[in-house]
Amino acid sequence: xxxxxxxxxxxxxxxxxxxxxxxxxxxxxxxxxxxxxxxxxxxxxxxxxxxxxxxxxxxxxxxxxxxxxxxxxxxxxxxxxxxxxxxxxxxxxxxxxxxxxxxxxxxxxxxxxxxxxxxxxxxxxxxxxxxxxxxxxxxxxxxxxxxxxxxxxxxxxxxxxxxxxxxxxxxxxxxxxxxxxxxxxxxxxxxxxxxxxxxxxxxxxxxxxxxxxxxxxxxxxxxxxxxxxxxxxxxxxxxxxxxxxxxxxxxxxxxxxxxxxxxxxxxxxxxxxxxxxxxxxxxxxx
Amino acid sequence: xxxxxxxxxxxxxxxxxxxxxxxxxxxxxxxxxxxxxxxxxxxxxxxxxxxxxxxxxxxxxxxxxxxxxxxxxxxxxxxxxxxxxxxxxxxxxxxxxxxxxxxxxxxxxxxxxxxxxxxxxxxxxxxxxxxxxxxxxxxxxxxxxxxxxxxxxxxxxxxxxxxxxxxxxxxxxxxxxxxxxxxxxxxxxxxxxxxxxxxxxxxxxxxxxxxxxx
Numbered sequence: 001x002x003x004x005x006x007x008x009x010x011x012x013x014x015x016x017x018x019x020x021x022x023x024x025x026x027x028x029x030x031x032x033x034x035x036x037x038x039x040x041x042x043x044x045x046x047x048x049x050x051x052x053x054x055x056x057x058x059x060x061x062x063x064x065x066x067x068x069x070x071x072x073x074x075x076x077x078x079x080x081x082x083x084x085x086x087x088x089x090x091x092x093x094x095x096x097x098x099x100x101x102x103x104x105x106x107x108x109x110x111x112x113x114x115x116x117x118x119x120x121x122x123x124x125x126x127x128x129x130x131x132x133x134x135x136x137x138x139x140x141x142x143x144x145x146x147x148x149x150x151x152x153x154x155x156x157x158x159x160x161x162x163x164x165x166x167x168x169x170x171x172x173x174x175x176x177x178x179x180x181x182x183x184x185x186x187x188x189x190x191x192x193x194x195x196x197x198x199x200x201x202x203x204x205x206x207x208x209x210x211x212x213x214x215x216x217x218x219x220x221x222x223x224x225x226x227x228x229x230x231x232x233x234x235x236x237x238x239x240x241x242x243x244x245x246x247x248x249x250x251x252x253x254x255x256x257x258x259x260x261x262x263x264x265x266x267x268x269x270x271x272x273x274x275x276x277x278x279x280x281x282x283x284x285x286x
Numbered sequence: 287x288x289x290x291x292x293x294x295x296x297x298x299x300x301x302x303x304x305x306x307x308x309x310x311x312x313x314x315x316x317x318x319x320x321x322x323x324x325x326x327x328x329x330x331x332x333x334x335x336x337x338x339x340x341x342x343x344x345x346x347x348x349x350x351x352x353x354x355x356x357x358x359x360x361x362x363x364x365x366x367x368x369x370x371x372x373x374x375x376x377x378x379x380x381x382x383x384x385x386x387x388x389x390x391x392x393x394x395x396x397x398x399x400x401x402x403x404x405x406x407x408x409x410x411x412x413x414x415x416x417x418x419x420x421x422x423x424x425x426x427x428x429x430x431x432x433x434x435x436x437x438x439x440x441x442x443x444x445x446x447x448x449x450x451x452x453x454x455x456x457x458x459x460x461x462x463x464x465x466x467x468x469x470x471x472x473x474x475x476x477x478x479x480x481x482x483x484x485x486x487x488x489x490x491x492x493x494x495x496x497x498x499x500x
Contacts, residue, residue: 073361
């Protein structure tokens with residue numbers, strides 16, 4: 001029985017100006033994993049390596065417990081992919097898109113596509129170029145659902161969407177995994193979306209893996225420390241990640257295990273957003 | 287269905303918006319036909335036109351991020367390249383079939399007969415011209431993408447034009463040309479064979495450069 005729908009072990013890829021280094025993660029079956037990090041962190045590269053759109057330099061990628069290169073065609077029958085922008089021909093209508101995409105899937109279900117089109121209000125005769133960004137995203141999702149994908153890979157699907165559509169999209173994702181047989185890898189920099197739906201999180205910064213594990217694990221690992229500038233000792237400054245100083249106060253991210261030694265300061269729970277900003281900015285900000 | 291055939295089928299869907307351009311090809315052939323052009327001239331015109339059209343599929347691919355679609359569906363790198371070659375060659379074959387149909391119509395209308403030898407000669411020479419042009423063009427598009435390869439892709443058209451013009455200025459080649467024209471069977475066989483060799487090596491190079499691009 002398959003335990004993990006996706007597993008990366010020490011995956012690396014070098015480009016002339018960027019290196020993705022030693023990325024490992026495990027996405028158990030039936031869960032949603034958020035892939036977060038600032039722009040240029042390596043999220044899209046990681047997804048493209050999973051899809052074998054780039055050849056990795058080192059490491060191992062297993063999808064449904066199978067090597068992603070050796071079993072590429074079989075794996076992709078059960079994969080649904082949504083990118084940040086539409087990747088269908090702009091002159092296609094919604095109906096044309098179904099005909100074109102269905103060529104590639106043995107288990108394509110026209111009735112499921114029709115149901116999805118109805119649920120998402122996709123106008124069959126409207127061209128892809130005439131659809132709004134939110135509707136284009138729904139069209140990509142309808143295609144992913146119509147071949148009964150077991151793993152959805154989403155690359156920044158909610159960027160540029162209004163809050164109402166984003167909310168609807170998150171509901172669709174939660175609905176999608178409720179039978180426990182499907183999983184989602186969801187790359188985004190809108191971390192509030194993840195706090196609502198993700199069970200696991202992988203944080204990447206400048207091509208390096210910072211954390212991969214449960215949501216509780218990362219939020220429990222860090223907290224926010226606040227105080228007055230006179231209370232900021234050199235030792236504390238060293239322990240703070242992404243220190244922000246003003247004339248009247250300071251605040252920053254600190255590892256929970258380090259926080260215990262500092263008494264008399266104000267501590268707040270860190271959100272995913274605080275952690276991503278703190279880690280990606282690092283250093284001291286004034 | 288084989289992976290490469292899925293890509294060929296997708297390419298036909300992709301080029302659906304170009305139907306009007308294909309229709310203009312029929313009009314060009316009709317115009318040339320009324321002017322009394324031979325099937326060889328019509329065939330080479332068709333080859334020229336279809337080679338120009340083959341760059342459109344790469345333009346549409348780039349404009350619409352189709353690399354992402356190819357990356358998300360169950361086809362391998364070789365399927366993508368072979369599927370594209372198959373699509374381009376089928377375009378040429380369809381164009382030549384249309385030319386035969388139209389030439390037959392003209393011949394019937396003018397009470398002439400269309401010789402099989404002329405059809406074969408027209409086919410083999412136009413196939414050679416088509417293969418040389420697309421054989422150079424396609425690896426360029428796979429290596430650089432449409433925008434970067436656009437200028438370079440004109441080089442094979444110039445090369446083919448040079449191949450047509452140069453023999454008239456080089457007297458040493460006149461013997462070879464005369465021999466070819468008197469031995470049409472050898473010319474047809476050599477042209478078809480050379481076309482196959484060019485397409486084969488072009489495909490192999492395209493696979494290598496496309497893999498490196500990834």
